[in-house]
Amino acid sequence: MNNMQNTYxxxxxxxxxxxxxxxxxxxxxxxxxxxxxxxxALGVSLQLPLGGxxxxxxxxxxxxxxxxxxxxxxxxxxxxxxxxxxxxxMGLMLTPLLSRxxxxxxxxxxxxxxxxxxxxxxxxxxxxxxxxxxxxxGVASWAFAGLIVILLASIANIFLxxxxxxxVISVIAIAIFSAYILYxxxxxxxxxxxxxxxxxxxxxxxxxxxFTHLLSLLGIFGGSxx
Numbered sequence: 001m002n003n004m005q006n007t008y009x010x011x012x013x014x015x016x017x018x019x020x021x022x023x024x025x026x027x028x029x030x031x032x033x034x035x036x037x038x039x040x041a042l043g044v045s046l047q048l049p050l051g052g053x054x055x056x057x058x059x060x061x062x063x064x065x066x067x068x069x070x071x072x073x074x075x076x077x078x079x080x081x082x083x084x085x086x087x088x089x090m091g092l093m094l095t096p097l098l099s100r101x102x103x104x105x106x107x108x109x110x111x112x113x114x115x116x117x118x119x120x121x122x123x124x125x126x127x128x129x130x131x132x133x134x135x136x137x138g139v140a141s142w143a144f145a146g147l148i149v150i151l152l153a154s155i156a157n158i159f160l161x162x163x164x165x166x167x168v169i170s171v172i173a174i175a176i177f178s179a180y181i182l183y184x185x186x187x188x189x190x191x192x193x194x195x196x197x198x199x200x201x202x203x204x205x206x207x208x209x210x211f212t213h214l215l216s217l218l219g220i221f222g223g224s225x226x
Contacts, residue, residue: 022130022188024196025203028080032087032204039091040098048095057155059093070201079197086201090208097212097219104223113222114215122207125178129185136186139179146176167220170213177209 042048049055066086073079101107129136150169157165184202187193193202 017194018189018191021194021196021199022185025188025199028083028196028200029203029207032084032200035084035088036091036094036208039088040094041091043092043095044098044102047099048092062089063093067201070197074195074197083197083201083204087204094212097215101215101219101223104219104225106222106224110218110222111215114211114218117214118207118211121178121210122181122203125181126185129182130189132186136179136182137192140183143176143179143183146172150176163220167217170216173213174210174217177206177213180206181210 063086066082066089070079070082070086073082098111101110104110150173153165153169157169181203184193184199184206188199193199
Protein backbone atom coordinates (compact mmCIF):
# COMPACT_ATOMS: atom_id res chain seq x y z
CA MET A 1 0.00 0.00 0.00
CA ASN A 2 2.84 2.38 0.89
CA ASN A 3 4.57 1.59 -2.40
CA MET A 4 1.40 2.42 -4.33
CA GLN A 5 1.04 5.68 -2.40
CA ASN A 6 4.67 6.60 -3.05
CA THR A 7 4.26 5.85 -6.76
CA TYR A 8 1.12 8.00 -6.88
CA UNK A 9 2.82 10.87 -5.05
CA UNK A 10 5.83 10.69 -7.39
CA UNK A 11 3.60 10.67 -10.47
CA UNK A 12 1.48 13.52 -9.12
CA UNK A 13 4.56 15.58 -8.28
CA UNK A 14 6.01 15.01 -11.74
CA UNK A 15 2.76 16.15 -13.37
CA UNK A 16 2.73 19.30 -11.26
CA UNK A 17 6.27 20.14 -12.38
CA UNK A 18 5.38 19.52 -16.02
CA UNK A 19 2.26 21.70 -15.79
CA UNK A 20 4.28 24.46 -14.12
CA UNK A 21 6.95 24.37 -16.85
CA UNK A 22 4.26 24.44 -19.56
CA UNK A 23 2.41 27.32 -17.90
CA UNK A 24 5.59 29.36 -17.38
CA UNK A 25 6.66 28.64 -20.96
CA UNK A 26 3.41 29.97 -22.38
CA UNK A 27 3.53 33.07 -20.16
CA UNK A 28 7.11 33.85 -21.16
CA UNK A 29 6.31 33.10 -24.80
CA UNK A 30 3.47 35.65 -24.73
CA UNK A 31 5.75 38.18 -23.03
CA UNK A 32 8.47 37.62 -25.64
CA UNK A 33 6.12 38.82 -28.37
CA UNK A 34 6.14 42.34 -26.87
CA UNK A 35 9.83 43.13 -27.57
CA UNK A 36 9.50 41.36 -30.92
CA UNK A 37 6.69 43.68 -32.00
CA UNK A 38 8.50 46.71 -30.58
CA UNK A 39 11.72 45.79 -32.39
CA UNK A 40 9.87 45.22 -35.66
CA ALA A 41 8.02 48.54 -35.37
CA LEU A 42 11.24 50.38 -34.56
CA GLY A 43 13.11 48.79 -37.44
CA VAL A 44 10.41 49.61 -39.97
CA SER A 45 9.93 53.18 -38.71
CA LEU A 46 13.68 53.89 -38.88
CA GLN A 47 14.09 51.91 -42.12
CA LEU A 48 17.18 50.22 -40.75
CA PRO A 49 19.43 48.84 -43.52
CA LEU A 50 19.47 45.23 -42.36
CA GLY A 51 19.36 43.45 -45.72
CA GLY A 52 22.18 41.94 -47.77
CA UNK A 53 24.47 38.95 -47.54
CA UNK A 54 26.91 40.37 -45.01
CA UNK A 55 24.10 41.49 -42.71
CA UNK A 56 22.59 38.00 -42.90
CA UNK A 57 25.86 36.43 -41.79
CA UNK A 58 26.22 39.02 -39.02
CA UNK A 59 22.66 38.28 -37.96
CA UNK A 60 23.47 34.58 -37.63
CA UNK A 61 26.53 35.37 -35.52
CA UNK A 62 24.61 37.64 -33.14
CA UNK A 63 21.65 35.25 -32.95
CA UNK A 64 23.85 32.29 -32.03
CA UNK A 65 25.62 34.49 -29.47
CA UNK A 66 22.28 35.25 -27.81
CA UNK A 67 21.29 31.58 -27.89
CA UNK A 68 24.60 30.59 -26.27
CA UNK A 69 24.09 33.22 -23.56
CA UNK A 70 20.52 32.10 -22.88
CA UNK A 71 21.62 28.49 -22.54
CA UNK A 72 24.39 29.44 -20.11
CA UNK A 73 21.96 31.47 -17.96
CA UNK A 74 18.84 29.35 -18.34
CA UNK A 75 18.46 28.90 -14.60
CA UNK A 76 18.54 32.59 -13.64
CA UNK A 77 16.78 35.89 -14.24
CA UNK A 78 19.61 36.82 -16.60
CA UNK A 79 18.36 34.10 -18.91
CA UNK A 80 14.94 35.78 -19.08
CA UNK A 81 16.57 39.17 -19.76
CA UNK A 82 18.74 37.70 -22.53
CA UNK A 83 15.71 35.96 -24.03
CA UNK A 84 13.74 39.21 -24.16
CA UNK A 85 16.77 40.99 -25.62
CA UNK A 86 17.02 38.24 -28.23
CA UNK A 87 13.35 38.60 -29.18
CA UNK A 88 13.81 42.36 -29.57
CA UNK A 89 16.76 41.68 -31.86
CA MET A 90 14.69 39.19 -33.85
CA GLY A 91 12.00 41.83 -34.21
CA LEU A 92 14.56 44.25 -35.63
CA MET A 93 15.65 41.60 -38.12
CA LEU A 94 12.11 41.48 -39.50
CA THR A 95 12.66 44.96 -40.95
CA PRO A 96 13.59 43.95 -44.56
CA LEU A 97 10.71 41.47 -44.85
CA LEU A 98 8.09 43.76 -43.29
CA SER A 99 9.26 46.75 -45.35
CA ARG A 100 8.95 44.70 -48.53
CA UNK A 101 5.49 43.43 -47.61
CA UNK A 102 4.32 46.91 -46.59
CA UNK A 103 5.29 48.04 -50.09
CA UNK A 104 2.21 46.17 -51.33
CA UNK A 105 -1.18 47.84 -51.25
CA UNK A 106 -2.50 44.95 -49.17
CA UNK A 107 0.64 44.68 -47.04
CA UNK A 108 -1.03 45.16 -43.63
CA UNK A 109 -3.63 42.52 -44.54
CA UNK A 110 -0.89 40.07 -45.52
CA UNK A 111 0.91 40.64 -42.21
CA UNK A 112 -2.26 40.08 -40.19
CA UNK A 113 -3.05 36.98 -42.26
CA UNK A 114 0.41 35.57 -41.59
CA UNK A 115 0.06 36.38 -37.89
CA UNK A 116 -3.35 34.73 -37.68
CA UNK A 117 -2.20 31.73 -39.69
CA UNK A 118 0.85 31.25 -37.49
CA UNK A 119 -1.23 31.54 -34.32
CA UNK A 120 -3.70 28.97 -35.68
CA UNK A 121 -0.93 26.54 -36.64
CA UNK A 122 0.61 26.84 -33.18
CA UNK A 123 -2.71 26.44 -31.35
CA UNK A 124 -3.65 23.32 -33.30
CA UNK A 125 -0.23 21.64 -33.13
CA UNK A 126 0.33 22.51 -29.46
CA UNK A 127 -3.07 21.03 -28.63
CA UNK A 128 -2.24 17.85 -30.55
CA UNK A 129 1.12 17.55 -28.81
CA UNK A 130 -0.53 18.02 -25.41
CA UNK A 131 -3.33 15.45 -25.72
CA UNK A 132 -1.99 12.94 -28.25
CA UNK A 133 -0.59 9.62 -27.05
CA UNK A 134 1.59 9.40 -30.15
CA UNK A 135 5.33 9.81 -29.61
CA UNK A 136 6.65 12.70 -31.71
CA UNK A 137 10.29 12.32 -30.63
CA GLY A 138 11.09 10.69 -33.96
CA VAL A 139 10.43 13.89 -35.90
CA ALA A 140 13.45 15.58 -34.30
CA SER A 141 16.05 13.67 -36.32
CA TRP A 142 14.61 14.29 -39.78
CA ALA A 143 13.58 17.83 -38.87
CA PHE A 144 17.13 18.64 -37.79
CA ALA A 145 18.53 17.23 -41.04
CA GLY A 146 16.03 19.31 -43.01
CA LEU A 147 16.92 22.37 -40.94
CA ILE A 148 20.59 22.08 -41.91
CA VAL A 149 19.62 21.76 -45.57
CA ILE A 150 17.36 24.81 -45.63
CA LEU A 151 19.91 26.83 -43.63
CA LEU A 152 22.61 26.13 -46.21
CA ALA A 153 20.15 26.71 -49.07
CA SER A 154 19.01 30.01 -47.53
CA ILE A 155 22.58 31.27 -47.20
CA ALA A 156 23.30 30.25 -50.79
CA ASN A 157 20.14 31.93 -52.06
CA ILE A 158 21.15 35.23 -50.43
CA PHE A 159 23.78 35.45 -53.14
CA LEU A 160 21.96 33.51 -55.89
CA UNK A 161 18.58 35.20 -55.54
CA UNK A 162 16.55 32.42 -57.20
CA UNK A 163 12.80 33.04 -56.60
CA UNK A 164 11.77 29.40 -57.11
CA UNK A 165 14.34 28.25 -54.55
CA UNK A 166 13.02 30.81 -52.06
CA UNK A 167 9.51 29.35 -52.44
CA VAL A 168 10.74 25.78 -51.93
CA ILE A 169 12.76 26.84 -48.86
CA SER A 170 9.73 28.55 -47.30
CA VAL A 171 7.40 25.61 -47.87
CA ILE A 172 9.88 23.12 -46.40
CA ALA A 173 10.70 25.45 -43.50
CA ILE A 174 7.03 25.75 -42.51
CA ALA A 175 6.75 21.95 -42.48
CA ILE A 176 9.95 21.53 -40.45
CA PHE A 177 9.13 24.12 -37.79
CA SER A 178 5.56 22.83 -37.53
CA ALA A 179 7.05 19.42 -36.74
CA TYR A 180 9.32 21.05 -34.17
CA ILE A 181 6.28 22.54 -32.40
CA LEU A 182 4.89 19.03 -31.94
CA TYR A 183 8.25 17.84 -30.63
CA UNK A 184 9.04 20.82 -28.38
CA UNK A 185 5.61 21.00 -26.73
CA UNK A 186 5.48 17.25 -26.17
CA UNK A 187 8.96 17.38 -24.61
CA UNK A 188 7.50 19.66 -21.92
CA UNK A 189 4.33 17.59 -21.46
CA UNK A 190 6.30 14.35 -21.10
CA UNK A 191 8.91 15.83 -18.80
CA UNK A 192 11.77 15.74 -21.30
CA UNK A 193 12.19 19.51 -20.95
CA UNK A 194 12.10 20.96 -17.44
CA UNK A 195 13.53 24.43 -18.05
CA UNK A 196 10.91 26.95 -19.15
CA UNK A 197 13.43 29.50 -20.46
CA UNK A 198 15.00 27.00 -22.83
CA UNK A 199 11.55 25.67 -23.76
CA UNK A 200 10.34 29.19 -24.56
CA UNK A 201 13.36 29.83 -26.77
CA UNK A 202 12.71 26.66 -28.76
CA UNK A 203 9.01 27.33 -29.32
CA UNK A 204 9.63 31.02 -30.04
CA UNK A 205 12.04 30.09 -32.85
CA UNK A 206 9.46 27.66 -34.25
CA UNK A 207 6.77 30.35 -34.32
CA UNK A 208 9.12 33.05 -35.63
CA UNK A 209 10.24 30.92 -38.55
CA UNK A 210 6.73 29.81 -39.47
CA PHE A 211 5.58 33.44 -39.46
CA THR A 212 8.45 34.75 -41.60
CA HIS A 213 8.21 31.99 -44.19
CA LEU A 214 4.42 32.14 -44.34
CA LEU A 215 4.56 35.91 -44.79
CA SER A 216 7.15 35.51 -47.54
CA LEU A 217 4.86 33.10 -49.40
CA LEU A 218 1.87 35.39 -48.96
CA GLY A 219 3.92 38.26 -50.38
CA ILE A 220 4.98 36.21 -53.40
CA PHE A 221 1.55 34.84 -54.23
CA GLY A 222 -0.80 37.45 -52.78
CA GLY A 223 1.04 40.77 -52.88
CA SER A 224 -0.80 43.49 -54.80
CA UNK A 225 0.77 46.69 -56.13
CA UNK A 226 -2.61 48.25 -56.92
